[in-house]
Amino acid sequence: MSERDQSNGLEHLFTDTVRETMDSSVYGAWRSIRDADAVPLSFGFPYPDSFPNGELLSAAESLLDSESECALQYGGGEYADALPEVIVEQARSRGISCTTAEVHLTNGATNAIDTVCQTVLEPDDTVIVEAPTFMGALRLFRNYGANIEGYEVDDHGLDVDALADDLAAREAAGDALPKLLYTIPNFHNPTGVTLTEERRERLLELAETYDFLILEDDPYGQLRFDGTEPPPVRALDQTGRAIRANTFSKTIAPGIRTGWIIAEEPFIKQFDRINAGGEPSFTRGLIARYAEDGQLDRAINELSTGYRKRRDRMLESLAEQMPPGTTWSEPNGGFFIWVTFPEGIDAEAMLTDAIDQGVAYLPGSFFYTDDGGTRHARLSFSHVTPVKIDEGIAALADTVRAETPAIEADD
Amino acid sequence: MSERDQSNGLEHLFTDTVRETMDSSVYGAWRSIRDADAVPLSFGFPYPDSFPNGELLSAAESLLDSESECALQYGGGEYADALPEVIVEQARSRGISCTTAEVHLTNGATNAIDTVCQTVLEPDDTVIVEAPTFMGALRLFRNYGANIEGYEVDDHGLDVDALADDLAAREAAGDALPKLLYTIPNFHNPTGVTLTEERRERLLELAETYDFLILEDDPYGQLRFDGTEPPPVRALDQTGRAIRANTFSKTIAPGIRTGWIIAEEPFIKQFDRINAGGEPSFTRGLIARYAEDGQLDRAINELSTGYRKRRDRMLESLAEQMPPGTTWSEPNGGFFIWVTFPEGIDAEAMLTDAIDQGVAYLPGSFFYTDDGGTRHARLSFSHVTPVKIDEGIAALADTVRAETPAIEADD
Numbered sequence: 001m002s003e004r005d006q007s008n009g010l011e012h013l014f015t016d017t018v019r020e021t022m023d024s025s026v027y028g029a030w031r032s033i034r035d036a037d038a039v040p041l042s043f044g045f046p047y048p049d050s051f052p053n054g055e056l057l058s059a060a061e062s063l064l065d066s067e068s069e070c071a072l073q074y075g076g077g078e079y080a081d082a083l084p085e086v087i088v089e090q091a092r093s094r095g096i097s098c099t100t101a102e103v104h105l106t107n108g109a110t111n112a113i114d115t116v117c118q119t120v121l122e123p124d125d126t127v128i129v130e131a132p133t134f135m136g137a138l139r140l141f142r143n144y145g146a147n148i149e150g151y152e153v154d155d156h157g158l159d160v161d162a163l164a165d166d167l168a169a170r171e172a173a174g175d176a177l178p179k180l181l182y183t184i185p186n187f188h189n190p191t192g193v194t195l196t197e198e199r200r201e202r203l204l205e206l207a208e209t210y211d212f213l214i215l216e217d218d219p220y221g222q223l224r225f226d227g228t229e230p231p232p233v234r235a236l237d238q239t240g241r242a243i244r245a246n247t248f249s250k251t252i253a254p255g256i257r258t259g260w261i262i263a264e265e266p267f268i269k270q271f272d273r274i275n276a277g278g279e280p281s282f283t284r285g286l287i288a289r290y291a292e293d294g295q296l297d298r299a300i301n302e303l304s305t306g307y308r309k310r311r312d313r314m315l316e317s318l319a320e321q322m323p324p325g326t327t328w329s330e331p332n333g334g335f336f337i338w339v340t341f342p343e344g345i346d347a348e349a350m351l352t353d354a355i356d357q358g359v360a361y362l363p364g365s366f367f368y369t370d371d372g373g374t375r376h377a378r379l380s381f382s383h384v385t386p387v388k389i390d391e392g393i394a395a396l397a398d399t400v401r402a403e404t405p406a407i408e409a410d411d
Numbered sequence: 412m413s414e415r416d417q418s419n420g421l422e423h424l425f426t427d428t429v430r431e432t433m434d435s436s437v438y439g440a441w442r443s444i445r446d447a448d449a450v451p452l453s454f455g456f457p458y459p460d461s462f463p464n465g466e467l468l469s470a471a472e473s474l475l476d477s478e479s480e481c482a483l484q485y486g487g488g489e490y491a492d493a494l495p496e497v498i499v500e501q502a503r504s505r506g507i508s509c510t511t512a513e514v515h516l517t518n519g520a521t522n523a524i525d526t527v528c529q530t531v532l533e534p535d536d537t538v539i540v541e542a543p544t545f546m547g548a549l550r551l552f553r554n555y556g557a558n559i560e561g562y563e564v565d566d567h568g569l570d571v572d573a574l575a576d577d578l579a580a581r582e583a584a585g586d587a588l589p590k591l592l593y594t595i596p597n598f599h600n601p602t603g604v605t606l607t608e609e610r611r612e613r614l615l616e617l618a619e620t621y622d623f624l625i626l627e628d629d630p631y632g633q634l635r636f637d638g639t640e641p642p643p644v645r646a647l648d649q650t651g652r653a654i655r656a657n658t659f660s661k662t663i664a665p666g667i668r669t670g671w672i673i674a675e676e677p678f679i680k681q682f683d684r685i686n687a688g689g690e691p692s693f694t695r696g697l698i699a700r701y702a703e704d705g706q707l708d709r710a711i712n713e714l715s716t717g718y719r720k721r722r723d724r725m726l727e728s729l730a731e732q733m734p735p736g737t738t739w740s741e742p743n744g745g746f747f748i749w750v751t752f753p754e755g756i757d758a759e760a761m762l763t764d765a766i767d768q769g770v771a772y773l774p775g776s777f778f779y780t781d782d783g784g785t786r787h788a789r790l791s792f793s794h795v796t797p798v799k800i801d802e803g804i805a806a807l808a809d810t811v812r813a814e815t816p817a818i819e820a821d822d
Contacts, residue, residue, distance in 0.1 A: 010652065070459065255692040267421075280518065
């Protein structure tokens, strides 16, 4: 660390929460994984061919032509104004009935989660998460000084029974009850599993009984390959406790970084009021122009095909190549497969060897707040071609095989 | 108010700060002014001809062509990566020597101010502001539960003597000292005045003596029409206490909503860590591509000419048309002129009549936290053509003349 990175003697001016968390960061590790010379099964990046470069350029041309006086102005023009209506239509297609007054636009899903945090989280409030869960959300909850409590995920999503028992025990003991529960119900990051409808209903009941809010984060839900979609938590919600975050990052492109929240109007009113993300009206107009005439819906269909092909290839490749003792989830959509390695393997320790073999993944431990996830890894099938997926899984299989004698020798 | 706007009975789940501020909003008033059928001298909007529609479209075409695989990806490509370097160059041209490690990108200046707030403001911390000041900043400080204390502005900017006396008195009395001082040193919003170099130096001394930070917000500084620029506070800073916020909203366009913070690395490290605004990599690449080959610098020169013409016309028009007893500031750049009406006029109460006469402005009271600003109005010369400026000032002069007999009758 260079001298420039050191303290400037002004840290006492930071907030208590910033001071308590200022040294926490996994960015160093992330960067070395991102920059590794290996097949990237690590980050949940869309595959490059998926980007609608030409379509967005045409949309930009049309937008700047038809709204030459206001597309770049504060607030933008009619297209930017129309974006909430596009979102209401998208929500309707998922079974959610809402109006534009129940929509708050954000700069992506992370900004959506952050907005909810700023509105409801005090330091030391308890947030319930799936264990494992999206590390970006864990980072945000930590930024607000929250206590994060994880509950296990099985093939049907969050273990709601365990949660219910624990909430009852907390109440009986007079312990703190949660303020917020964060869930990724569809094609969960990192496990790929989907929360059943019955469990969604039970979560809503628990929220009502124990007086907490549910934050439903659904970036992958529209990229379904098999089966039918359970209703969104927000669609099942009768009490106004479900807040839904979403993004165009996976259905258009991450680089446009535009998302939204759907919630009851009293929440939206506060989200609008505290909003300090700026209004990128050019991008908003661009998306609305692009979505016109069903272009977004067609793109989602094509993307589902592209991701299904990659999911299929990764599942085949895992079945063909992995040594016995390794298991994995079989997602019906999204970007991720969750791998469980043979007992004794530490996926974080193994990563260096894996990168040397030619494959990068994210160690399962990155998705836990405690020491969980050691034997696991998240594989993203979203980013590379099917041929590269084969290469990556072959390299992973070689790495695991090379590791296994070492484990046996330790026994 | 419709029933849908009412409480959903879940407000107890908001943070204390949100609950305390949840009903505060001036959006209603803003909207009626924005939508008025009158010459808009109200909001600080760039004039529509200033938007580089064609240049940005060409930049988009070039960017999507040369970076077809990554312009829309997480993080973007080489152009998005190069944006901090563009900002370092811009800063250098203003006399600020910094590296890209001292730059944090934001989604506009509001997001920049908010990021600083989230890093340093606890509820009940004191923030010093110019009185009057940018109402958007006041809103953000309130969102963090800060106590806002205003100090008067004269023709040379913030009254630093009054501030120094008061800080000494506070310290002697054991009262709370500020955490942050917020200033708009160049072509101040709303008064148009510029803080002298001597006062900038004194502010930095006070920050060191009384242990606070200075947030220098400089959206207008590059749009100078006359005179020479005093060094930015950040350029004079020897102690690392000055944090500089800036934006491309006035030099490219508001719709691209991209800004930045320049500060010491320990601050930047925290801003990066807590950042939840998302990274609009497409827009960032677009700006870097647009700025290539001096295009941004040429645009700033042209914009200065366009705004100077408008400033000149508004000053001429005020001199020709306003009845005696009205005075105004004479800014050397930026977007705004601050008008002082004859005694007895309430600019907020007069606004309805002004709109009926055909001109909209922002009442001075909008820029104060207390009951100040009654006799004042902020006029923006930025938005409309010189011909429309004449029309607007004529309507304002008529309104004031119509108001004046009423005042005399009251005496």
